[in-house]
Amino acid sequence: MTTYIIRRCLIAIPTLIAVSIISFIIIQLPPGDFLDQKIAQLERQYGDSSSLARVAELRERYGLNKPMWERYLMWVTGFVRGDFGESFAYEKEVNELIWDRVGFTILIAVSSLILTYIIAIPLGIYSATHQYKPSDNILTFLSFVGMSLPAFLVALALMVFAFEVFGVPLFGLFSSHYESEPWSLGKLADLLKHLWIPVVVIGLNSTAGLMRIMRGNLLDVLGQPFVQTARAKGLKEWVVVTKHAVRIAINPLISILGMSLPVILSGDAIVSVVLGLPTVGPLLLQSLLSEDVYLAGTLIMMYSLMLIAGNLLADIGLAWADPRIRYE
Amino acid sequence: MPCLLLTLAVAATACSAARRDNADLSEYPNGPEAREAPMLAKLVAEGKLPPLKERLPEHPLVAKHDYAGYEGPGVYGGTWHYFHTAPDLATWKMVAAYAPLIRWRLDCSDLEPGLAESWEFNDEGTVLTLHLRKGVRWSDGHPYTSESFAYWYHLCLDKRHRYIPPVWCRVNGKEMQVETPDDYTIVMKFAGPNWLVPLWLATGYWWCDEYNIPKQYMKQFDPDYNPEYKDFVEFEKKDLSHQNPDRPSLWPWRLKVCEKGGFRVALERNPYYYVVDDLGRQLPYIDEIRSGLESDPQVRVLRLISGEIDCMFRDAELRDLALYMRGAERGGYHVRRWKTAYGGDPAILMNWSAPDPVLRELIRDQRFRKALALGIDREKCNAIAWKGLAQPQAATISQENWHFLGVEAQALFEEWKRADAQYDPSKANALLDEMGLTQRDSGGYRLRPDGKRLTLMVDLPSSNLSMSDNDSGIIIAECWRALGIDVVLYTPTATELDLRRNLGEFTISTFPEAEMDLFTYPDWVFPTTPKYWHPLEGQWYESGGEKGEPPTGPLKDLIALYDKIKNEKDLQKRHEYVREAVKIHIKEGPFHLGTVGQRPELVIVADHFHNVPNTGILGPWAPAQPATSYPEQYYIEEIKQ
Numbered sequence: 030m031t032t033y034i035i036r037r038c039l040i041a042i043p044t045l046i047a048v049s050i051i052s053f054i055i056i057q058l059p060p061g062d063f064l065d066q067k068i069a070q071l072e073r074q075y076g077d078s079s080s081l082a083r084v085a086e087l088r089e090r091y092g093l094n095k096p097m098w099e100r101y102l103m104w105v106t107g108f109v110r111g112d113f114g115e116s117f118a119y120e121k122e123v124n125e126l127i128w129d130r131v132g133f134t135i136l137i138a139v140s141s142l143i144l145t146y147i148i149a150i151p152l153g154i155y156s157a158t159h160q161y162k163p164s165d166n167i168l169t170f171l172s173f174v175g176m177s178l179p180a181f182l183v184a185l186a187l188m189v190f191a192f193e194v195f196g197v198p199l200f201g202l203f204s205s206h207y208e209s210e211p212w213s214l215g216k217l218a219d220l221l222k223h224l225w226i227p228v229v230v231i232g233l234n235s236t237a238g239l240m241r242i243m244r245g246n247l248l249d250v251l252g253q254p255f256v257q258t259a260r261a262k263g264l265k266e267w268v269v270v271t272k273h274a275v276r277i278a279i280n281p282l283i284s285i286l287g288m289s290l291p292v293i294l295s296g297d298a299i300v301s302v303v304l305g306l307p308t309v310g311p312l313l314l315q316s317l318l319s320e321d322v323y324l325a326g327t328l329i330m331m332y333s334l335m336l337i338a339g340n341l342l343a344d345i346g347l348a349w350a351d352p353r354i355r356y357e
Numbered sequence: 358m359p360c361l362l363l364t365l366a367v368a369a370t371a372c373s374a375a376r377r378d379n380a381d382l383s384e385y386p387n388g389p390e391a392r393e394a395p396m397l398a399k400l401v402a403e404g405k406l407p408p409l410k411e412r413l414p415e416h417p418l419v420a421k422h423d424y425a426g427y428e429g430p431g432v433y434g435g436t437w438h439y440f441h442t443a444p445d446l447a448t449w450k451m452v453a454a455y456a457p458l459i460r461w462r463l464d465c466s467d468l469e470p471g472l473a474e475s476w477e478f479n480d481e482g483t484v485l486t487l488h489l490r491k492g493v494r495w496s497d498g499h500p501y502t503s504e505s506f507a508y509w510y511h512l513c514l515d516k517r518h519r520y521i522p523p524v525w526c527r528v529n530g531k532e533m534q535v536e537t538p539d540d541y542t543i544v545m546k547f548a549g550p551n552w553l554v555p556l557w558l559a560t561g562y563w564w565c566d567e568y569n570i571p572k573q574y575m576k577q578f579d580p581d582y583n584p585e586y587k588d589f590v591e592f593e594k595k596d597l598s599h600q601n602p603d604r605p606s607l608w609p610w611r612l613k614v615c616e617k618g619g620f621r622v623a624l625e626r627n628p629y630y631y632v633v634d635d636l637g638r639q640l641p642y643i644d645e646i647r648s649g650l651e652s653d654p655q656v657r658v659l660r661l662i663s664g665e666i667d668c669m670f671r672d673a674e675l676r677d678l679a680l681y682m683r684g685a686e687r688g689g690y691h692v693r694r695w696k697t698a699y700g701g702d703p704a705i706l707m708n709w710s711a712p713d714p715v716l717r718e719l720i721r722d723q724r725f726r727k728a729l730a731l732g733i734d735r736e737k738c739n740a741i742a743w744k745g746l747a748q749p750q751a752a753t754i755s756q757e758n759w760h761f762l763g764v765e766a767q768a769l770f771e772e773w774k775r776a777d778a779q780y781d782p783s784k785a786n787a788l789l790d791e792m793g794l795t796q797r798d799s800g801g802y803r804l805r806p807d808g809k810r811l812t813l814m815v816d817l818p819s820s821n822l823s824m825s826d827n828d829s830g831i832i833i834a835e836c837w838r839a840l841g842i843d844v845v846l847y848t849p850t851a852t853e854l855d856l857r858r859n860l861g862e863f864t865i866s867t868f869p870e871a872e873m874d875l876f877t878y879p880d881w882v883f884p885t886t887p888k889y890w891h892p893l894e895g896q897w898y899e900s901g902g903e904k905g906e907p908p909t910g911p912l913k914d915l916i917a918l919y920d921k922i923k924n925e926k927d928l929q930k931r932h933e934y935v936r937e938a939v940k941i942h943i944k945e946g947p948f949h950l951g952t953v954g955q956r957p958e959l960v961i962v963a964d965h966f967h968n969v970p971n972t973g974i975l976g977p978w979a980p981a982q983p984a985t986s987y988p989e990q991y992y993i994e995e996i997k998q
Binding site for chain 1: 519563590600623656663834855888
């Protein structure tokens with residue numbers, strides 16, 4: 030097992046290098062660079078961009094006049110040391126900008142995952158054991174609705190609903206008076222009060238999907254001979270279902286964990302833009318639009334790291350849950 | 358969560374019930390007898406702050422309030438909730454980062470004293486002397502003196518960092534010299550007459566944000582003063598007024614918190630602020646500003662209609678007007694229609710030196726330009742792009758500008774606005790036929806003199822960059838196709854759009870046109886910078902004839918007129934030259950085409966928020982509105998519980 034984990038970590042390195050090269054190139058494909066963007070923006074605002082008059086010097090300072098591979102090497106060697114370069118738009122070290130956001134992104138993603146599984150598994154079991162009964166039909170209907178509604182639309186609808194009913198908008202992760210406060214119990218409570226909206230919205234699609242998978246798997250398993258044996262032994266029905274059938278039917282759900290992480294992260298990006306959440310998504314979108322190379326590149330790397338770590342955890346989880354699996 | 362929301366909603370209703378129309382100041386403990394904010398009085402009593410008298414200058418600047426919407430002296434206190442759309446706080450700086458030596462008047466009719474009490478030129482216009490207000494202090498209590506300006510200019514002449522001599526200090530290729538005979542006098546010496554400098558000093562927030570540099574603080578990062586630093590990298594970062602709360606400031610509210618490069622910003626009153634109201638009470642009235650970064654337009658709309666924002670300039674879009682009106686009562690705010698003062702929304706630019714030589718010749722033919730102008734259905738642009746809230750017109754600068762004051766001048770301006778601005782396709786067709794563009798191809802399109810199909814490529818911003826410009830472009834394309842001119846619409850990314858425009862690689866492009874002062878920003882009328890309808894001629898002028906294309910025909914006359922303006926002492930004569938240039942535009946033009954103009958710009962003001970002007974001009978940024986209305990005298994009515 031340990032060797033497996035080490036091997037997986039080693040494979041992650043070339044993956045990350047490939048991701049960094051491709052994203053670095055793609056970010057800079059559009060014509061012009063960040064300073065051209067900045068000039069365009071200043072001219073739109075004031076009809077004047079003379080405050081950036083020394084553009085050639087600024088290009089040099091930001092290293093924008095160097096060839097792309099040189100800038101890439103500079104950034105990547107810094108990355109290893111934990112120095113991610115400077116964001117042009119924010120005029121700050123990338124390091125100072127992203128950690129809170131990475132934290133909130135992981136918090137929301139993990140909470141949505143947990144919520145998804147907590148809701149989807151019992152409902153899936155219930156649905157399977159009550160196949161074609163009215164309650165199953167209702168749940169099936171709801172899960173199809175949940176799967177097909179885009180998360181951002183749900184977020185918008187929730188926002189409009191909350192605004193129409195309560196007259197206050199549901200933005201961000203904190204109420205305005207807690208936003209600039211240091212961490213305290215009150216702030217934590219405030220965070221929890223806000224957190225459920227994005228968590229529910231983001232988790233909705235995966236919950237509905239997982240419920241269907243759980244139901245299907247369990248139905249498969251329930252028809253198998255060992256379940257009949259268990260029943261024949263005279264075990265109680267709930268013991269048959271939970272101890273024998275679910276135990277087997279749940280394994281695919283654990284391996285899906287690794288796959289649902291990208292869904293949740295990208296869902297998080299869209300929903301965060303709509304709900305104004307301080308996560309990685311909106312920052313990434315903005316930095317891509319303004320060709321803020323180092324910021325965008327770093328954020329993409331963060332996403333990749335999260336995905337790789339998530340997949341690894343899912344594999345380990347599967348090995349733990351299913352003793353038949355051996356990683357050699 | 359729902360019960361929390363409910364509580365908030367109930368609280369909000371309670372607040373609006375307590376709202377009253379007229380504030381009776383005597384009811385408040387900090388009424389007219391208080392000369393300074395209670396929070397500062399407390400610090401003075403504790404001995405943490407010198408008394409008010411020592412903090413104010415000898416002759417404090419008295420905030421002017423000769424505008425409709427002013428209600429009277431305010432009460433101290435309150436928090437102004439705001440949002441900003443970019444980490445550089447640009448929209449906020451247009452409200453309260455305007456601390457220039459010389460200020461624009463609110464109505465843009467003239468200049469008025471700011472940090473300088475007075476200024477005078479010598480007879481030749483080569484020496485400008487500014488007399489500073491005595492006793493002005495930075496927010497750290499350090500005196501503001503001529504040293505600050507001298508230090509900034511000394512930085513400008515140094516080549517090691519981003520500071521460069523500004524465009525307005527160079528005459529005949531030579532930079533000005535700055536002398537400071539004493540703490541309160543700045544003398545600028547130019548190589549030739551430079552009458553326009555006071556206007557530059559007053560323009561926008563961006564010049565004063567540059568030249569007001571707190572030497573007492575910044576010198577610790579200057580390698581010349583502190584050998585710890587080898588370069589100016591740290592210096593440049595510390596000098597960012599919107600990011601560094603430690604940097605002393607001359608703003609009414611100094612930066613208190615700037616989180617993560619500007620996601621959340623708080624400002625608090627500057628205890629040394631040098632402006633007072635009529636009663637001699639120190640401004641600002643409002644204690645604190647809180648602002649968050651809102652990059653999503655829809656979130657901005659929701660923030661505004663929820664009534665969370667106390668007063669907002671520049672970021673409420675006209676297309677959401679109905680939404681704002683509907684939410685006004687519940688949100689406890691009202692919507693004011695300020696002016697954009699756009700004279701072209703957008704203006705259609707025709708590149709005088711278009712890359713294709715055949716099209717270049719066509720565009721330089723007045724009949725062709727007139728035909729394109731007459732072929733635009735402006736009523737349709739107005740109805741579709743602006744829901745009829747704008748007015749069809751030829752492309753002009755802002756009607757409210759100070760060059761066209763007076764009946765006669767206004768009549769001339771009206772003539773400019775109407776020039777070739779009627780929709781007359783038959784006349785347009787006649788003009789094109791008269792030019793000899795009568796041959797048509799199988800598709801019904803006219804052929805160019807070289808036998809190819811007459812095709813114009815129109816550069817357009819994408820609809821998420823500017824929905825209205827995009828709409829207008831599509832309508833114009835339809836109109837021109839009806840004249841037998843094929844139109845290809847090209848919507849590149851924002852950067853490419855700008856690169857093509859400023860490098861002169863476009864044939865037809867669009868840009869919103871608004872300008873209040875042509876002396877400092879002449880380029881809509883005079884081809885002096887590489888922009889708008891004259892990128893290559895502007896390049897030629899800026900580079901002294903080394904690059905670009907030499908101006909031809911009427912462009913030569915326009916440039917000659919601008920050179921006259923620069924050397925003219927008499928303000929009235931300078932205005933006269935502008936009007937002469939506009940006569941050239943009417944007679945020889947159009948050089949760029951109008952669509953619509955004069956649409957309103959929305960300003961959201963909470964009902965408990967007072968002293969905001971009823972109207973103003975937000976399109977062009979150079980006249981620094983709303984900063985010239987002294988937003989430090991806006992106040993929030995105390996809500997009685």
